[in-house]
Amino acid sequence: MTMAAVMESPAGTRAWPEASRLAGVELVSDMRAAETAWRGLERANRFCTPYQRFDLLNHWQRRVGEREGIRPFIVIGYDRDRQPLLLLPLGVTRKHGIRIAKFLGGKHATFNMALWDKDFAAGAAAADLEALLSAIRAHALADVLALTRQPRRWIDQPNPFALLPGQLSANDCPLLNMAPGAPPASRISNSFRRRLKGKERKLQSLPGYGYRLATSDAEIKRLLDWFFTIKPQRMAAQKLPDVFADPGIEDFIRDACLTPIAGGHAIDIHALQCDDEVIAIFAGVADGQRFSMMFNTYTLSGNAKYSPGLILMRDIIDHYAARGFTSLDLGIGSDDYKRLFCKDDEPIFDSFVPLTLRGRIAAHGLSGLTHAKRTIKHTPALMQMAQRLRGVLQQSP
Incomplete structure (x- = not known):
């Protein structure tokens, strides 16, 4: 009307x-x-x-x-x-x-x-x-x-x-600018990459370990089921309010993640996983030039000590750089992990x-x-x- x-x-x-x-x-x-x-x-x-x-x-x-x-x-x-x-x-x-x-x-x-x-x-x-x-x-x-x-x-x-x-x-909103065609070290330093590689070796021994961008409805639903189980526990441990528990929020996120658009979904989900568990996820929106993170979490298992969130962030940055994206942000707030990747502010x-x-x-x-x-x-x-x-x-x- x-x-x-x-x-x-x-x-x-x-x-x-x-x-x-x-x-x-x-x-x-x-x-x-x-x-x-x-x-x-x-x-x-x-x-x-x-x-x-x-x-x-x-x-x-x-x-x-x-x-x-x-x-x-x-x-x-x-x-x-x-x-x-x-x-x-x-x-x-x-x-x-x-x-x-x-x-x-x-x-x-x-x-x-x-x-x-x-x-x-x-x-x-x-x-x-x-x-x-x-x-x-x-x-x-x-x-x-x-x-x-x-x-x-x-x-x-x-x-x-x-x-x-x-x-x-x-x-503020931490921002990573990415010059098309620039070497990987311009996005993430070689020394930081080596540190992440060292941590990742422990995860690479897990059967079925790998990085994926979720594409099928079944995969998206499985990752979201895991997220809505783990995230409340992480928020409670940090004594933070669970914004995902507000009425309608879970339904909104599930609907958007399952809505296909040109080039992906209204919200895309990236994950590190192995045969036995989901290890970490980052989800956000993309438009061909910028990826912007919306929500994330990582495993409660012993594999958390290998910094899976940082490893996944490296994979996401390289994924979008290879597709010609020019920038990436990790959302509002200056959490320490964001500054490891994002040196500028939007x-x-x-x-x-x-x-x-x-x-x-x-x-x-x-x-x-x-x-x-x-x-x-x-x-x-x-x-x-x-x-x-x-x-x-x-x-x-």
């Missing part, structure tokens, strides 16, 4: 900036109603991250978003020939009386972006964003846009939303855009909260204090 009629320029609104190349904006509340425009922007001259694929977010909204009371808020911008130029995949939720529009996908999407026609994005200017925001404001269906975890650039081009007022996100930012008077207060509060989180995470003493407090709260009855 369409939430708002198409707003056309110049007759639709006197506030429409004349310099904008957008001729109309449509707000849609039904995922299927947006599917044709959405898939078109994924295929033709695309500029988007794999986290905003229809096949991924449709599963998330159906399994998770609906349970959380999130209503799709899909914003589609068109040119004068009614060809889509951009699609903003948002959902609206209400908190403390404030209607907040956020990117669909929740915490399981490392990066958030609109889907853009690449040529339009390359020349996008303030007038285009002003036209987009004017159309959204005109219908007052949300009070504030909370546009978090946006990359300033994606692959080789700036993100047009970086023109909006913004701030650094609370967390700059990511948040924008909190008020749409109503009430939204101005909400935008200010959300901005301040994000700034405080970043300060804590980047101040070791404050981070240690926060971790101790979390441990005390988890132990409280």
Whole structure:
């Protein structure tokens, strides 16, 4: 169902900036109603991250978003020939009386972006964003846009939303850049490779040992059954909340991992395994240029002491480098193992855009909260204090 009629320029609104190349904006509340425009922007001259694929977010909204009371808020911008130029995949939720529009996908999407026609994005200017925001404001269906975890650039081009007022996100995202055709040592040093080879010799004696990218439904289901058995035990041992236990999350992940797309699945699973056990898995999204990790875990058996997660990460890096990928990230957060592979950071930012008077207060509060989180995470003493407090709260009855 369409939430708002198409707003056309110049007759639709006197506030429409004349310099904008957008001729109309449509707000849609039904995922299927947006599917044709959405898939078109994924295929033709695309500029988007794999986290905003229809096949991924449709599963998330159906399994998770609906349970959380999130209503799709899909914003589609068109040119004068009614060809889509951009699609903003948002959902609206209400908190403390404030209607907040956020990117669909929740915490399981490392990066958030609109889907853009690449040529339009390359020349996008303030007038285009002003036209987009004017159309959204005109219908007052949300009070504030909370546009978090946006990359300033994606692959080789700036993100047009970086023109909006913004701030650094609370967390960083470690990144590995890979030059096509470069020697393996440019990705992982020879000394580190030798150390991993030494550890791997212990695993290579296991019958059936090897690295695989899961392709069949049976293999994918087996690996996921193992993951959803082992991961909760690992989270509990680390005294961390199990985000995979939230309602709908397991169903979402299973659906996405089993959904075929060109070149693989909506979520791909890489594994180290032998005849007797799964040893480690890493799962993530890929788009032909970037692999981005979403979740991982490794065995509880004695084979864990041979660093199977690091060995698997080496295999994944080499797998994608051989296919011409130019970058790889291991998700939000600066865990020590990520820095063994990723020496750079993907700059990511948040924008909190008020749409109503009430939204101005909400935008200010959300901005301040994000700034405080970043300060804590980047101040070791404050981070240690926060971790101790979390441990005390988890132990409280």
